[in-house]
Amino acid sequence: MKRQKELGGWLLASPYLLSAIVFFLIPLGWSLSLVFFDWNLISPTRIYVGLGNFREAVTSPRVYNAFVNTYKFMAIIVPGVLLASLCLALIVQHLPWLKQFYAVGFFLPYLASGVAIGLVVRGLLSYDSPLNEFLRQIFGSSPRWLRDPTWATLVISFMIVWKFSGYYALIFLAGLQGIPRELYEAAALDGAGPFTQFRKITLPLLYPAFYTVLVLAVGLCFGIFTEPYVLTGGGPRFSTHTWQLEIYYQAFERFRAGYGATVAVLNAVATFVSVLLIRRVVESWGAKRGFR
Amino acid sequence: MRVLKAVFLGLLVLGLGAIAQVEITFWSAPNPSQEVFWRQMAEAYMATHPGVTITISPMPETPTSEAGILAAIAGGVAPTASENVFVGFGSELVKSKAIVPWNTFPEWEELVKARNISSTIKAWEFPDGNYYIIPMYVNAMLVAWRIDILRELGYERPPRTYSEVLALGERLKAKYPDKFLWLRSELEVPTWWQRWFDFFVFYYAASKGKPLITGNAITADDKAAVEVLRFFKTLRDKKLLITEPLAQGFEVGKTVMTVLGPWTFPWWKENYPELVYGKTFVLTPPPVPDWYPAEEPVYTFADAKGVVLYAQATAEQQKAMWDFIRWVLSDPEHDLAWVKVTGMLPARDDVGTNPLFTAYINEKEPALLPYAESITFAVPPIAHPQFVEIQERMGLECIYPVLTGELTPEKGWEAWKAAIKDLLK
Amino acid sequence: MRKGRRRKLVLLGLYLLATAVLLLMISPYLYMLLQSLAPWREVDRVFIPSALSLQSYRWLLGGGLSTLPRPWLRAWGNTALVATTVTLSRVLVGALVGYALAVLSFRGKRAIQNFILFHMFYPGIILLVPTFLLVRAMGLYDTYLAMILPGLVSTWAIFMYANFFRSIPKEVVEAARMDGAGELRIIFQIMIPLARPVTAIVFLFLFMERWIELLWDMIVVRDPAKQTLNVLLATMFGPYGGYPGPLYAAGVLLTFPILVLFLLFSRRFVSGVSLIISS
Numbered sequence: 004m005k006r007q008k009e010l011g012g013w014l015l016a017s018p019y020l021l022s023a024i025v026f027f028l029i030p031l032g033w034s035l036s037l038v039f040f041d042w043n044l045i046s047p048t049r050i051y052v053g054l055g056n057f058r059e060a061v062t063s064p065r066v067y068n069a070f071v072n073t074y075k076f077m078a079i080i081v082p083g084v085l086l087a088s089l090c091l092a093l094i095v096q097h098l099p100w101l102k103q104f105y106a107v108g109f110f111l112p113y114l115a116s117g118v119a120i121g122l123v124v125r126g127l128l129s130y131d132s133p134l135n136e137f138l139r140q141i142f143g144s145s146p147r148w149l150r151d152p153t154w155a156t157l158v159i160s161f162m163i164v165w166k167f168s169g170y171y172a173l174i175f176l177a178g179l180q181g182i183p184r185e186l187y188e189a190a191a192l193d194g195a196g197p198f199t200q201f202r203k204i205t206l207p208l209l210y211p212a213f214y215t216v217l218v219l220a221v222g223l224c225f226g227i228f229t230e231p232y233v234l235t236g237g238g239p240r241f242s243t244h245t246w247q248l249e250i251y252y253q254a255f256e257r258f259r260a261g262y263g264a265t266v267a268v269l270n271a272v273a274t275f276v277s278v279l280l281i282r283r284v285v286e287s288w289g290a291k292r293g294f295r
Numbered sequence: 296m297r298v299l300k301a302v303f304l305g306l307l308v309l310g311l312g313a314i315a316q317v318e319i320t321f322w323s324a325p326n327p328s329q330e331v332f333w334r335q336m337a338e339a340y341m342a343t344h345p346g347v348t349i350t351i352s353p354m355p356e357t358p359t360s361e362a363g364i365l366a367a368i369a370g371g372v373a374p375t376a377s378e379n380v381f382v383g384f385g386s387e388l389v390k391s392k393a394i395v396p397w398n399t400f401p402e403w404e405e406l407v408k409a410r411n412i413s414s415t416i417k418a419w420e421f422p423d424g425n426y427y428i429i430p431m432y433v434n435a436m437l438v439a440w441r442i443d444i445l446r447e448l449g450y451e452r453p454p455r456t457y458s459e460v461l462a463l464g465e466r467l468k469a470k471y472p473d474k475f476l477w478l479r480s481e482l483e484v485p486t487w488w489q490r491w492f493d494f495f496v497f498y499y500a501a502s503k504g505k506p507l508i509t510g511n512a513i514t515a516d517d518k519a520a521v522e523v524l525r526f527f528k529t530l531r532d533k534k535l536l537i538t539e540p541l542a543q544g545f546e547v548g549k550t551v552m553t554v555l556g557p558w559t560f561p562w563w564k565e566n567y568p569e570l571v572y573g574k575t576f577v578l579t580p581p582p583v584p585d586w587y588p589a590e591e592p593v594y595t596f597a598d599a600k601g602v603v604l605y606a607q608a609t610a611e612q613q614k615a616m617w618d619f620i621r622w623v624l625s626d627p628e629h630d631l632a633w634v635k636v637t638g639m640l641p642a643r644d645d646v647g648t649n650p651l652f653t654a655y656i657n658e659k660e661p662a663l664l665p666y667a668e669s670i671t672f673a674v675p676p677i678a679h680p681q682f683v684e685i686q687e688r689m690g691l692e693c694i695y696p697v698l699t700g701e702l703t704p705e706k707g708w709e710a711w712k713a714a715i716k717d718l719l720k
Numbered sequence: 721m722r723k724g725r726r727r728k729l730v731l732l733g734l735y736l737l738a739t740a741v742l743l744l745m746i747s748p749y750l751y752m753l754l755q756s757l758a759p760w761r762e763v764d765r766v767f768i769p770s771a772l773s774l775q776s777y778r779w780l781l782g783g784g785l786s787t788l789p790r791p792w793l794r795a796w797g798n799t800a801l802v803a804t805t806v807t808l809s810r811v812l813v814g815a816l817v818g819y820a821l822a823v824l825s826f827r828g829k830r831a832i833q834n835f836i837l838f839h840m841f842y843p844g845i846i847l848l849v850p851t852f853l854l855v856r857a858m859g860l861y862d863t864y865l866a867m868i869l870p871g872l873v874s875t876w877a878i879f880m881y882a883n884f885f886r887s888i889p890k891e892v893v894e895a896a897r898m899d900g901a902g903e904l905r906i907i908f909q910i911m912i913p914l915a916r917p918v919t920a921i922v923f924l925f926l927f928m929e930r931w932i933e934l935l936w937d938m939i940v941v942r943d944p945a946k947q948t949l950n951v952l953l954a955t956m957f958g959p960y961g962g963y964p965g966p967l968y969a970a971g972v973l974l975t976f977p978i979l980v981l982f983l984l985f986s987r988r989f990v991s992g993v994s995l996i997i998s999s
Contacts, residue, residue, distance in 0.1 A: 019817045026869070099731070131549075369856070
């Protein structure tokens with residue numbers, strides 16, 4: 004009987020194990036060796052370059068831009084999405100009826116393919132679009148949306164904030180719903196107005212949700228790909244270049260398998276370290292204030 | 296008994312035929328009319344040559360057709376042969392040993408004679424003395440003008456020099472402040488192959504066709520290059536050049552100038568029938584700097600591509616493909632069909648002289664005449680295997696900073712030269 | 721009385737705000753739909769077309785004279801095929817493995833659980849190039865299997881099911897066992913039906929994720945006949961810049977099925993959301 008259970012457990016887990024061995028462990032092992040070779044996928048030769056790939060990557064202006072841009076995007080996207088999703092959650096929370104309708108509605112942007120939305124954005128921002136005509140009438144000129152580094156960054160950031168706000172709003176919503184109403188009632192009895200209630204009760208008790216959304220948003224910035232891929236190609240002048248764009252470009256447009264794998268490793272390291280650092284910072288900030 | 300014998304023989308023949316069947320694949324360029332041409336050729340060939348099956352499919356075009364071909368080679372699924380390869384890409388393929396020469400086939404000289412390309416083919420010889428690409432077409436780039444709008448502005452013929460262009464622009468803006476002279480949104484995007492259709496066109500015109508790079512050295516005419524950059528910058532500053540994405544420009548009269556290759560004509564015929572050569576638009580060589588002598592011919596860039604044979608194919612497949620390509624290219628009627636279907640001129644020495652072509656062009660496609668005349672003054676793409684980076688850096692380090700005012704034209708040009716030093720080794 | 725009226729005004733204002741924000745959030749979808757139904761001269765020139773036209777859809781499905789039709793419908797079919805197959809597999813494997821980890825006890829279970837955690841948090845981006853090379857070495861480049869095989873299992877799904885099954889009282893399983901039911905019967909006749917909310921959420925999310933996947937599908941498939949709609953749209957983004965109308969139509973084909981799916985299952989979705997949050 005026990006034997007059967009042993010076998011049963013392993014049998015049930017076997018599809019996962021098989022898949023993990025083939026599509027996880029083997030590539031994992033392969034990646035460890037790839038990074039030390041200069042390998043053009045086309046030609047039959049593989050050249051051992053030791054740490055040459057790493058050296059090239061850390062001195063490459065393209066990689067440098069991808070690295071810096073992540074934090075540039077973070078600086079806009081993280082506050083943006085925190086604010087937006089909190090606002091959305093608050094709105095839904097205070098609606099007595101049709102909560103579900105609005106919550107789902109706000110969530111819908113998350114379902115879109117970045118390519119399809121990129122299409123819409125390109126159309127809306129093209130020179131003779133109604134939006135730009137309108138702006139020219141009012142201000143005399145329309146911004147060079149996708150040709151100017153600052154605007155391009157803002158456009159991409161805005162698209163991402165739009166996409167994730169509704170999703171993260173659900174997290175805040177769950178947090179909001181977890182706050183006992185009695186706290187508010189007690190505070191109201193003490194004479195606290197709605198803003199004071201918000202500051203003293205809601206925000207502190209939303210700390211776990213805040214923390215979750217923060218970490219998710221930070222991690223998200225390391226994986227930006229589709230939006231710049233279809234709209235800017237990483238430009239203008241690499242202002243919207245990202246890690247994943249660089250990996251894709253090196254490995255699948257220039258066919259440099261070894262170098263592409265190297266950039267991927269650097270990306271993973273940067274992500275891990277950054278998320279860790281930010282978590283530490285936020286946790287200590289929270290601990291100081293007695294959260295968690 | 297006799298019936299059985301017949302059936303058996305029939306099956307044997309079928310069987311042998313099946314064994315003897317060679318399957319070859321050919322990738323046509325991502326231009327639909329070219330695909331149509333090759334399909335026609337393949338069908339006609341297969342009707343008279345039962346031992347071979349030819350599959351025509353369009354090559355991937357994103358991110359570029361070159362990357363698509365490389366991806367297929369990398370994935371082990373390269374076709375037997377494809378078109379759409381220019382000398383630079385060819386040299387990259389040769390370096391990776393991905394393509395094989397055509398001239399090692401015994402009938403090579405025969406083909407050169409039959410298609411009349413003994414002069415044309417010279418430019419396609421590779422450093423090792425072999426011919427890896429058989430050119431299909433040479434498209435000189437010309438500039439098209441909306442002569443109907445120009446007439447409204449008082450011009451009977453298009454401007455020739457930069458100053459004349461600027462004067463035209465002024466008059467244009469005076470009458471139509473919302474129109475532009477030239478829409479070129481890709482000018483500020485570093486996509487490497489887009490340089491062929493803006494900078495290269497004007498540069499070769501201004502420099503009398505001086506090559507940008509020869510071998511591993513920069514042999515460009517700096518004065519001409521800087522002049523071109525200054526021209527672009529001036530146009531942009533005066534709001535005559537618009538570099539942002541705009542859905543329609545020349546076709547709807549929002550702009551009056553555009554750089555044009557003959558492949559556009561079939562598309563115009565279908566979607567913009569109001570664009571009639573001579574009435575709505577005319578073609579000229581690219582505008583030149585003011586100091587350019589008026590009597591001298593103007594050079595331009597030529598988009599010239601051809602057919603290559605891939606190393607991944609078996610010897611049998613390669614031979615079968617060679618026979619097919621030979622058959623296609625040895626008959627001038629086929630090249631005439633090429634003109635009719637794709638609107639482009641085939642790469643032949645006698646395009647401007649052979650009555651077979653001239654009769655058709657004169658009657659049906661007068662717009663192709665200026666293209667035929669420009670072939671002698673057309674400069675092909677850079678042959679250096681690092682062409683992608685070289686042309687990318689031109690956009691990144693030179694054109695974009697110059698257009699946005701970050702660098703002067705002189706500094707921008709020097710910046711490009713400095714940026715590609717490490718590639719030219 | 722005044723307080724009541726004030727409250728009503730505040731509520732009205734709130735609903736107006738909520739509706740305005742909602743419209744803003746879904747405006748890109750509306751724009752896409754409207755532009756796909758606009759006459760070509762008006763695409764991207766006006767917000768709301770003066771007349772509705774099926775020109776874009778007809779062109780998308782039939783092609784123009786100077787362009788050969790791209791297999792848009794086929795690409796949609798490819799997306800549906802890949803997304804459905806992969807998601808069904810992920811859900812099934814997730815349930816099976818989740819059950820094994822949550823309910824059964826056997827030697828090495830700990831190891832497997834830790835391994836799954838390691839797998840879940842390992843940065844996938846590092847595996848991109850080697851997995852491509854692996855697929856190529858297996859001779860699967862440019863095939864449907866290349867899009868399907870690597871994605872048959874989802875550690876997240878396993879995690880969700882394991883969590884859920886752990887919350888089911890042990891008595892349920894034990895009672896079934898005493899009745900003589902084998903493990904498989906327990907799984908399929910008791911546990912999975914119980915896990916309906918989890919299945920709904922897991923299926924919806926995984927399906928949506930796979931549907932809008934771009935990077936992997938773009939890398940492993942080159943043949944337009946096999947490409948997913950997302951990839952096809954991405955590749956046609958540049959070249960068909962002059963034909964935005966049909967591209968919007970393709971965008972609608974790509975986006976609206978998922979929207980409809982989620983809206984249809986919104987009830988289940990909402991009830992299951994708390995499950996995701998707690999993870």
